Amino acid sequence: MLGAEPVWALGAMSGTSLDGVDAALILTDGERVFRRGATGYRPYSTAERAVIAAALGRWPGEPGVAEAAEVVEAAHAELIAGIPGAALVGFHGQTLAHDPRGRGTHQAGDGAVLAAALGLPVVWDFRSSDVALGGEGAPLAPFYHFALAAGFGGDVPMAFLNLGGVGNLTWADPSRGRPEAEGALVAFDTGPGNAPLDELLRARRGLAHDAGGALARAGVPDEAVVADFLAAPWFARKPPKSADRADFAGLLDAVAHLSDADAAATLALCTAAAVAEGLRHFPAPPGRLLVSGGGRKNRAVMDMLAGLTDLPVEPAEAAGLDGDMLEAEAFGFLAVRVARGLPTSCPSTTGVRAAVGGGRISRPGG
Numbered sequence: 001m002l003g004a005e006p007v008w009a010l011g012a013m014s015g016t017s018l019d020g021v022d023a024a025l026i027l028t029d030g031e032r033v034f035r036r037g038a039t040g041y042r043p044y045s046t047a048e049r050a051v052i053a054a055a056l057g058r059w060p061g062e063p064g065v066a067e068a069a070e071v072v073e074a075a076h077a078e079l080i081a082g083i084p085g086a087a088l089v090g091f092h093g094q095t096l097a098h099d100p101r102g103r104g105t106h107q108a109g110d111g112a113v114l115a116a117a118l119g120l121p122v123v124w125d126f127r128s129s130d131v132a133l134g135g136e137g138a139p140l141a142p143f144y145h146f147a148l149a150a151g152f153g154g155d156v157p158m159a160f161l162n163l164g165g166v167g168n169l170t171w172a173d174p175s176r177g178r179p180e181a182e183g184a185l186v187a188f189d190t191g192p193g194n195a196p197l198d199e200l201l202r203a204r205r206g207l208a209h210d211a212g213g214a215l216a217r218a219g220v221p222d223e224a225v226v227a228d229f230l231a232a233p234w235f236a237r238k239p240p241k242s243a244d245r246a247d248f249a250g251l252l253d254a255v256a257h258l259s260d261a262d263a264a265a266t267l268a269l270c271t272a273a274a275v276a277e278g279l280r281h282f283p284a285p286p287g288r289l290l291v292s293g294g295g296r297k298n299r300a301v302m303d304m305l306a307g308l309t310d311l312p313v314e315p316a317e318a319a320g321l322d323g324d325m326l327e328a329e330a331f332g333f334l335a336v337r338v339a340r341g342l343p344t345s346c347p348s349t350t351g352v353r354a355a356v357g358g359g360r361i362s363r364p365g366g
Contacts, residue, residue, distance in 0.1 A: 002030075002336060003340075004340070005029065006032075007028070007029075008026070008027050008085050009028060009088055009332035009333065009336050010024070010080060010086035010088075010089050011024055011026070011327075011329055011334075011335065012076050012092065013092045013327040013328040013330075013331055014076070014094045015095075015293075016164055016166050016245045018044065019049075020043035021041070021075050021079050022324060022328040023039065023076075023079050023080055023083055024036070024039045024329045024332060025037030025085060025086060028147075028332065028336050030336035031147065033148065033151055033333065037085060039325050040083050042078060048075065051068055052108075054068070056096055056246065057246055058096055059097055059106050068094065068096065069108040073109050073114060076114060077113075077117040081117075086120060088123060088335055088336070089122045089335065090123050091114055091331070092107065093107030098243075098244040099244070100131045100135070100137050104128065104131050105128065105137040107124075107127065111123070111125065111360070112362040112366070115362040115363055115364050116364055118364075121339075121362065123339060125359060125360050126334060126358045129357070133353050133354070134351065134352055135240075135352030136240050136241060136351050136352075139162075139168040139189060139350070140331075140334060140350075140358070141160075141168070141326070142160075142170040142345075143180075143333070143334065143337065143343075143345070144330035145158075145170040145172050145185075146170075146179035146185055147333065148172075150174035152174075152319065155175040157173040157284055157285075157286045158288060158290065159282065159290070160172070160290050161275060161291045162193075162291075162293045163193040163295020163301065165245045166189055166190075166192065166193045166243050167189065167275055167295070168189045169187065169190050169275065169279070170187040173284075179349075182348075183283070184348070185348050185349050186239060186283060186349075187240065189241060189242045189243040190277070190278040191243060191271075191275075192245075192248040194209065194271075194295050195245040196271075197264060197271070198210075199252060200255070200260075200263055200264060204260050209294065213299040213301060213303075215260060216264040216265045216268040217265070218261040219258075219260075219262040219263070220262050221265045222255070225258075225270075226269050228254065229251065229274075230274075235277050239281050240348065254266075264300075268298065268300040269304055271295065272308055273304075273308060275309075276309055279309060285310075289305075290318065290319055291315055292316040293324075294324075338357055342357060343357050344357050345358060
């Protein structure tokens with residue numbers, strides 16, 4: 001168990017976009033962020049991505065899962081070994097399946113393997129305890145978002161949007177003092193983030209993503225497809241709620257009749273409209289909306305968000321943050337909270353019955 005003094009923690013995140021591993025050092029006591037340190041990125045190769053993609057939707061023991069875990073562990077070990085200075089590591093793993101009301105949640109990668117390879121304590125399996133206590137297991141970054149909002153020094157609520165493979169929103173009121181306090185946080189997944197658009201580009205043009213949103217900006221959205229999308233029961237559900245990237249796989253079929261540009265524009269509008277729908281669940285308007293993840297680089301999505309909301313929609317960099325590393329930083333922050341015995345989720349973020357500290361700790365040598 002850690003004391004209250006700040007330590008350098010390295011968080012590592014491999015998201016649902018399947019692009020690679022982000023890692024970031026932060027100096028934190030699990031309540032405040034004092035400094036940010038080195039960062040790194042290790043992309044998955046085409047072959048590695050194919051191994052992981054083949055295991056999506058599968059559970060421990062099923063075909064392809066062990067191979068995907070080996071890819072995830074090796075990539076993380078390679079990246080983390082090149083970033084010295086951490087006292088402990090927060091390892092999210094690679095989500096392969098997420099079914100909190102059914103089989104649970106599955107992140108590939110064993111923290112004990114990483115601890116042995118790195119010679120450092122590794123905090124991992126962040127989501128299982130939350131799911132076991134009735135929570136959605138996601139999103140988990142909101143406690144870090146609360147610390148960021150508090151660090152800006154104001155008492156006006158702020159909103160954070162992460163656009164990875166799936167989108168998620170956090171509303172944070174730093175005046176409440178603690179993230180688990182009543183009224184401090186509201187958080188939930190909004191629906192599809194980059195995943196449908198990335199899959200469209202891979203299928204039709206052999207590209208990893210729509211760079212800068214250029215293709216989507218050249219097209220015209222099909223409003224009927226967007227309206228059908230927004231009629232899904234998902235949007236009538238009140239938060240907390242979480243999604244899996246497979247939940248919206250039907251969007252590609254819905255745009256199959258459209259040209260490349262119009263299909264891209266339609267999927268971009270679905271992403272932005274899902275976020276706009278989510279904003280109505282906030283208890284009060286936030287002072288600003290900061291966007292992290294790869295989606296903030298898509299000008300079509302950002303322009304659509306600005307047009308659908310009455311909020312200043314800004315990339316995380318506008319507040320001095322690194323929008324590529326916010327999720328990785330979050331798991332370094334959460335690792336310290338786990339090591340200190342502090343909660344990492346609460347009823348207003350995941351729907352868990354009470355504030356709970358997730359994660360287990362693996363140390364070198366067992």
